[in-house]
Amino acid sequence: AQSVTQLDSHVSVSEGTPVLLRCNYSSSYSPSLFWYVQHPNKGLQLLLKYTSAATLVKGINGFEAEFKKSETSFHLTKPSAHMSDAAEYFCVVSGGGELMNRDDKIIFGKGTRLHILP
Amino acid sequence: NAGVTQTPKFRILKIGQSMTLQCTQDMNHNYMYWYRQDPGMGLKLIYYSVGAGITDKGEVPNGYNVSRSTTEDFPLRLELAAPSQTSVYFCASSDDTQATDTEAFFGQGTRLTVV
Numbered sequence: 001a002q003s004v005t006q007l008d009s010h011v012s013v014s015e016g017t018p019v020l021l022r023c024n025y026s027s028s029y030s031p032s033l034f035w036y037v038q039h040p041n042k043g044l045q046l047l048l049k050y051t052s053a054a055t056l057v058k059g060i061n062g063f064e065a066e067f068k069k070s071e072t073s074f075h076l077t078k079p080s081a082h083m084s085d086a087a088e089y090f091c092v093v094s095g096g097g098e099l100m101n102r103d104d105k106i107i108f109g110k111g112t113r114l115h116i117l118p
Numbered sequence: 119n120a121g122v123t124q125t126p127k128f129r130i131l132k133i134g135q136s137m138t139l140q141c142t143q144d145m146n147h148n149y150m151y152w153y154r155q156d157p158g159m160g161l162k163l164i165y166y167s168v169g170a171g172i173t174d175k176g177e178v179p180n181g182y183n184v185s186r187s188t189t190e191d192f193p194l195r196l197e198l199a200a201p202s203q204t205s206v207y208f209c210a211s212s213d214d215t216q217a218t219d220t221e222a223f224f225g226q227g228t229r230l231t232v233v
Contacts, residue, residue, distance in 0.1 A: 044224040106222050110160035
């Protein structure tokens with residue numbers, strides 16, 4: 001079974017400072033990992049995805065994430081926060097594995113709300 | 119490019135009423151999903167489908183039913199609405215979770231209130 005844990009429910013950073021949103025996953029197979037962002041009263045937008053190619057993944061709006069298998073982590077970072085980054089961020093795990101044992105579900109973490117201080 | 123379309127966007131139900139949340143996608147995706155989003159809980163999987171005629175329970179299926187008679191449509195049925203089903207519901211589709219570059223595409227959500 002797969003699971004994903006977002007270690008912080010809320011993160012506050014000052015504008016212009018680095019952002020770190022933490023995510024750990026559990027999977028019996030080699031999963032695909034995603035980060036989605038949800039702005040207030042909006043739908044979900046894909047930020048970036050890891051699918052067993054490069055371990056450092058670059059996404060939209062200056063975000064990137066590094067897949068570390070030894071730590072089962074997929075933390076999201078950004079060098080300099082902007083006010084428009086204030087939103088909820090979801091780490092997501094899905095897929096992977098051999099055909100007979102695959103897990104078809106897409107599982108979400110509980111989300112991290114990012115607050116940007118002026 | 120419609121993508122994933124959910125209707126309605128908002129709905130208020132009385133306890134015990136029934137309704138169907140509609141979801142349709144025009145990307146010919148085999149996989150479709152229904153999630154509910156409650157504050158501080160992320161998205162919980164209700165039901166999912168890996169193709170027409172096939173559905174499976176997710177984490178929180180009680181009180182809901184689904185069907186998948188076509189590739190495009192994946193309606194979610196609430197038979198006897200309860201206040202605990204007040205939530206925002208998202209439908210999603212993806213090509214194949216085994217593929218190396220797949221991602222899920224989401225509808226805009228349905229905000230349901232049961233009073």
